[in-house]
Amino acid sequence: MKQILASLLVCALLAACGSGSNPFANTDTGEEPDPGEETPDEEPTTETPVTVPAAVAGDVRNVTYDAANGTLIVEGVNLDDVPYSATYRRAPGLDQDGYVAFTIQEDPLDRHYTAYARESSDGSVRATAVASTGPRNRSLMGTHFERDGDYDPPEVTEDSGLVTYAGRYVAVTNIGDPNGSDLLPTGVTDPELLVSQAMVIHGDAFINADFADNTVEGNIYNRELLDSDLNVVSELPSVVLVMTDIEANGSFTGTVEYDKRDPLSGTTSNTAIGTYSGVFGGTDASSVAGGVQLDEFDGVEDNLGLEAELESGVFVLDQCGTPGSPAVCNSVNPDVGSP
Numbered sequence: 001m002k003q004i005l006a007s008l009l010v011c012a013l014l015a016a017c018g019s020g021s022n023p024f025a026n027t028d029t030g031e032e033p034d035p036g037e038e039t040p041d042e043e044p045t046t047e048t049p050v051t052v053p054a055a056v057a058g059d060v061r062n063v064t065y066d067a068a069n070g071t072l073i074v075e076g077v078n079l080d081d082v083p084y085s086a087t088y089r090r091a092p093g094l095d096q097d098g099y100v101a102f103t104i105q106e107d108p109l110d111r112h113y114t115a116y117a118r119e120s121s122d123g124s125v126r127a128t129a130v131a132s133t134g135p136r137n138r139s140l141m142g143t144h145f146e147r148d149g150d151y152d153p154p155e156v157t158e159d160s161g162l163v164t165y166a167g168r169y170v171a172v173t174n175i176g177d178p179n180g181s182d183l184l185p186t187g188v189t190d191p192e193l194l195v196s197q198a199m200v201i202h203g204d205a206f207i208n209a210d211f212a213d214n215t216v217e218g219n220i221y222n223r224e225l226l227d228s229d230l231n232v233v234s235e236l237p238s239v240v241l242v243m244t245d246i247e248a249n250g251s252f253t254g255t256v257e258y259d260k261r262d263p264l265s266g267t268t269s270n271t272a273i274g275t276y277s278g279v280f281g282g283t284d285a286s287s288v289a290g291g292v293q294l295d296e297f298d299g300v301e302d303n304l305g306l307e308a309e310l311e312s313g314v315f316v317l318d319q320c321g322t323p324g325s326p327a328v329c330n331s332v333n334p335d336v337g338s339p
Helices: 003-009 329-332
Strands: 062-066 071-075 085-090 100-104 113-117 125-132 140-147 162-177 197-210 215-227 234-237 238-247 251-256 272-281 287-294 310-321
Touching: 062 113, 062 125, 062 140, 071 113, 071 125, 113 162, 113 197, 113 310, 125 162, 125 272, 125 287, 125 310, 140 272, 140 310, 162 215, 162 287, 162 329, 197 310, 215 251, 238 272, 251 287
Parallel strands: none
Antiparallel strands: 062 071, 071 085, 085 100, 100 113, 113 125, 125 140, 140 287, 162 197, 162 310, 197 215, 215 234, 215 238, 238 251, 251 272, 272 287, 287 310
16 A cells, blocks of 8 residues: 555655645735724624635635536636636546535646535535645645525523534545546656646544534544545544634634544644634534645654645535434434434
8 A cells, every 4th residue: 555655656746835825815905003992803693704714715715616506616726727716627537425526727737626515415504625736846725615694503401502413524635646537638758847636535524513512523534545546545544623612603713633542643642733614504503514724644653654745625514313414423312402
């Protein structure tokens, strides 16, 4: 297995310096507030618009995903198409566990982008992950999530409020497969010009939300690194979504750590490796969607010999107890608001 990965990485265009910057990012050109004047932040409500934190959005400014028509428009990432808002093409051969794949590459020597999008069963929330590995020493990556309507948490009583969500997780990376199945053919042999296709990670996601205390935490486990043909290259350490607060508008942001119970993590201490964020949507918070950004993913001992590896992932999960719930939901009380 290590030999397979090594052969991929010899030619891979791994961006060692991280993600690129977005030249269209907003800059504050307004006047500075009077130091003597207090400008308290406005308290959020259930109707406060949902925004994706910069640490999770990365290079992605906005995404429009139409699940009914199977279309995806991405704004913000550079060099993906001539217009700032680029319409990606469906790539059904790359679909993963209910996450719909899209790609774009204008010509054989242009960057190749891979994107995954999914909408919840009730259509209330959706999320998208996008990545282009190299070339030219930079990867462009990020995630986006959104909700339709206002936040509608489940009813909480003296002995209720804990709800579980479960399903699949998918991510794109800055590790490039130069033999990617979706790359346009080229006769160029100069290695400096060759383009690569982002390798993919998939796994299972599990989230517990306590709507009485307004906190959330979770796991992403059974994680595997896949090549461009979606063959398993290697197992990866599990990660945990560390407990954080649920805001008044149903959004949340927290820290991602290696799961120290997993030997693949190579650590027995709390080791932060990234950030996660998301939002609850639907009637009685029937669904949840979010994004994950990791600064590394192959364990503190670099099990796969990777350096500066990055991951942009998404989860779109329904409440346990709804039709199609995964088997893990059989071990939890599926009723909304159950202890």
